[in-house]
Amino acid sequence: MSTMRDDGSRRWMHPRVSSGRFWRARRLVAYVLIAVFTVTPYVRVGGEPAILLNLRAREFTILGFTFLPTDTLLLALLLVSAVVGIAFVTALFGRVWCGWACPQTVYMEFVYRPFERLFDGLPGPHHAPGQRATVWRRLLKVAVFLAVSAYLAHTFLAYFVGVESLARWVRQSPVAHPTAFLVMAAATALMMFDFCYFREQTCLVACPYGRFQSVMLDRDSLIVSYDPRRGEPRGKGKRLPGDNRGDCIDCGACTDTCPTGIDIRDGLQMECVACTQCIDACDRVMDRIDKPRGLIRFSSQSRMEGDRPGRPRPRVIAYPAIIVVLLIAFGIVLAGKQPADVTLLRGLGRPFTETTPGMVTNQVRVKIANRGRVAARYSLDVADATRATLTAAEMPFLVEAGQSRTEPVSITVPAGLFTNGRRDIRLRVSDGAGFSQVLTYRLLGPFGRSGESHGTPAVEEKPDE
Numbered sequence: 001m002s003t004m005r006d007d008g009s010r011r012w013m014h015p016r017v018s019s020g021r022f023w024r025a026r027r028l029v030a031y032v033l034i035a036v037f038t039v040t041p042y043v044r045v046g047g048e049p050a051i052l053l054n055l056r057a058r059e060f061t062i063l064g065f066t067f068l069p070t071d072t073l074l075l076a077l078l079l080v081s082a083v084v085g086i087a088f089v090t091a092l093f094g095r096v097w098c099g100w101a102c103p104q105t106v107y108m109e110f111v112y113r114p115f116e117r118l119f120d121g122l123p124g125p126h127h128a129p130g131q132r133a134t135v136w137r138r139l140l141k142v143a144v145f146l147a148v149s150a151y152l153a154h155t156f157l158a159y160f161v162g163v164e165s166l167a168r169w170v171r172q173s174p175v176a177h178p179t180a181f182l183v184m185a186a187a188t189a190l191m192m193f194d195f196c197y198f199r200e201q202t203c204l205v206a207c208p209y210g211r212f213q214s215v216m217l218d219r220d221s222l223i224v225s226y227d228p229r230r231g232e233p234r235g236k237g238k239r240l241p242g243d244n245r246g247d248c249i250d251c252g253a254c255t256d257t258c259p260t261g262i263d264i265r266d267g268l269q270m271e272c273v274a275c276t277q278c279i280d281a282c283d284r285v286m287d288r289i290d291k292p293r294g295l296i297r298f299s300s301q302s303r304m305e306g307d308r309p310g311r312p313r314p315r316v317i318a319y320p321a322i323i324v325v326l327l328i329a330f331g332i333v334l335a336g337k338q339p340a341d342v343t344l345l346r347g348l349g350r351p352f353t354e355t356t357p358g359m360v361t362n363q364v365r366v367k368i369a370n371r372g373r374v375a376a377r378y379s380l381d382v383a384d385a386t387r388a389t390l391t392a393a394e395m396p397f398l399v400e401a402g403q404s405r406t407e408p409v410s411i412t413v414p415a416g417l418f419t420n421g422r423r424d425i426r427l428r429v430s431d432g433a434g435f436s437q438v439l440t441y442r443l444l445g446p447f448g449r450s451g452e453s454h455g456t457p458a459v460e461e462k463p464d465e
Contacts, residue, residue, distance in 0.1 A: 002261035002271050003201055011261065013200050014123035014130070015113075018257040020280025029100055030110040037103075041158035047373065053160050059402065065334070066402065068369060070341050077330040081323055088319035090216040094223040098209060099275035104194070104202050107152070109259060109275070112195045115144050125256055145196055146188070153187035200260050203273055210270040219302040220313055224274050226254075226265045226296050227304060234265075247291045254278035254296060264296060340378070340399075341369040342429045344441045347408060351444040354415065360445045361412045368429065369404035376401075376431040380409060383428035383438045388413045396432075411443060418445035 005011050017023070043050040045064035052061040060067040060075075067074060089096065099105055117123070119141040121130025158166045161180060174181035194202055203210065217223070231248035239245065248265070255263045257278060260271040264278045282296040303309075347363025355361045368378050379396035382388045391410040399405045417423050423443040430436040 001204065003204060012127070012129070013259060013261050014127045015259045015261075015277070016123050016253075016257045016281075017117075018253065018277050018281035018284065020283055022276035023280050026100055026276070027110060030106045033101060033103075033106055034111070038155055041155065041163045049162060051159055052162055054162075055160060057402070066371060068341065068371065070369065071337075074330065074333055074337075077326055077333065081326040081330065084319055084322050084326065087216055088316075088323065090213075091218065091221055091313070091315050091319060093274075094217060094221050095209070095213070095272065095274040096222075098203065098273035102273075104207070105259075105273060105275065108195055108199060111148060112145060115148070116141060119144075123256075125252070127256065127261060142196070145192060149188045149191035149195065150184075152191055153184045156187055157184050204260060204271050210273075213268075213270060218313060218315070219307075220300045220309070222298050222300055223268055224264060224272060224276060224279060224296065225299040225301070225304050226267070227294070227299075228265070229304075229306075231265070231295050247286070247289075247295050249285065249289065251285055253281040253285055257281045268301070337371070338437060339370075339372045339435050340376070340429075340431065340437070341371065341404075342378075342437050342439060343367040344427065344439055345406070352446075354446070355412065358415050359412055360415045360418070360443075361410050362443045362445075364409045364411055364441065365406050366409050366429070367404060367406040368399050370399040370401055373401050375399065376433065376435075378429055378431050381428050381430075383426040386413060386417065386423075386425045388425060411441075413443060413445075415445060418443070421445055421447045 003011050003013065040050050041052075048061050048064055048066070050063060052059075054061070058069050086097065117130060119133065119137045121132030123130055154166065154170070157180065161169075165180075169177045169180055198206075228246075231246040233245055234248035234250045235245040236250050254265070255261070255278075257280075258264070259275060259277065260273060262269050262271045264272065276298070279296050279298070283293040286293050286295060343366075345365040345367060347365055349363065352360050352362050366380060370376055375398060377396040377398050380390060380392070382390065389412045391412070392407060394407065395409075397405065397407050411425070413423065413425070421444060423445060424440055425443055426438055426440055428436060428438045
């Protein structure tokens with residue numbers, strides 16, 4: 001491993017910064033992503049937070065849409081689309097996510113390490129640490145790291161509890177909200193461990209993304225590549241006429257600037273996160289020795305070996321086609337969602353009773369989840385010609401916005417309507433303001449003549465919608 005010495009001890013990475021066009025572009029992307037992460041909890045869409053992952057209420061609000069536990073299909077389509085999208089981007093541009101957008105890289109390279117260089121000084125060659133570190137500087141550095149980690153932990157918590165609750169809790173004692181405080185403290189501790197100690201080993205050891213390269217990349221995927229045909233044989237010193245050495249002068253700039261400590265000249269490696277720092281470092285050296293840039297560049301294995309681009313790769317066609325299908329399916333399912341979710345559950349206790357001669361009663365539990373932003377009153381009535389009487393303690397019954405409520409309802413029908421102890425009935429649930437849904441529910445009754453009850457223990461049953 002690049003982070004391990006020959007004797008098995010930890011090799012700490014202190015990469016030098018190689019300023020260049022890719023570094024400036026990555027820094028801009030990183031600052032934009034940090035700003036988006038910070039501002040998003042405060043942004044509201046349609047009166048709701050842009051993103052609120054309310055685990056306690058089991059509600060996910062994303063860009064004005066609220067997803068409930070019953071939206072399993074929507075969440076599955078969204079997650080599968082994201083996974084296929086990552087595979088598509090990787091097939092085209094390699095591990096560009098790791099080097100440009102992954103939070104581990106963004107905060108490590110553009111927040112924590114800049115502070116480290118400020119207090120410890122610039123790194124030396126071969127990943128040597130800065131020479132300005134003193135006890136007080138190190139203590140101050142740790143204090144800054146702790147403040148940054150606490151800030152990130154609080155921002156992270158805002159995505160789950162909302163900025164209003166977070167602002168109130170910050171002004172209160174931790175005793176008033178122990179669970180949230182412990183979550184914040186644990187997140188702060190994990191970030192301190194990650195960014196202060198574990199660092200690049202998160203990418204090399206913990207993250208499985210690098211190990212997926214063998215199935216997500218192919219020979220035509222863009223990767224950070226060293227051109228051996230141009231650079232070899234490498235060698236230092238002044239070039240003389242007739243010298244057949246390549247353009248690589250073996251200066252070591254590409255390895256000194258690599259955040260994972262690898263040598264890109266050894267070819268494609270799992271540890272490479274496509275940060276492009278070696279490209280910027282090599283381009284600066286090429287400028288100094290009057291050689292063309294691109295000894296290390298974004299290219300593919302096939303192009304480095306001199307192959308010409310062939311026909312489009314099947315995966316480059318298949319991935320976007322799958323994404324389009326998934327997003328169309330997501331849109332269709334989302335457009336078909338009703339402002340309320342209704343479920344009919346069989347009542348507890350006996351499946352049916354004969355309350356009066358010739359009349360059979362079934363107990364039904366009506367569960368309604370109000371997906372709207374205002375409270376609504378829902379009523380239940382019979383949607384077909386069945387002679388049924390509905391009895392409830394409250395009808396219509398009120399359900400608050402974003403809440404669910406379960407109410408028992410008794411359905412009484414004549415015993416002569418049953419065939420083999422069964423009778424399907426259509427029930428309509430409406431709120432009087434445009435929402436109406438008809439569901440089929442199976443009533444249970446006596447077999448044979450009235451009064452011969454052969455019920456079975458009650459079980460919960462979802463109707464066919």
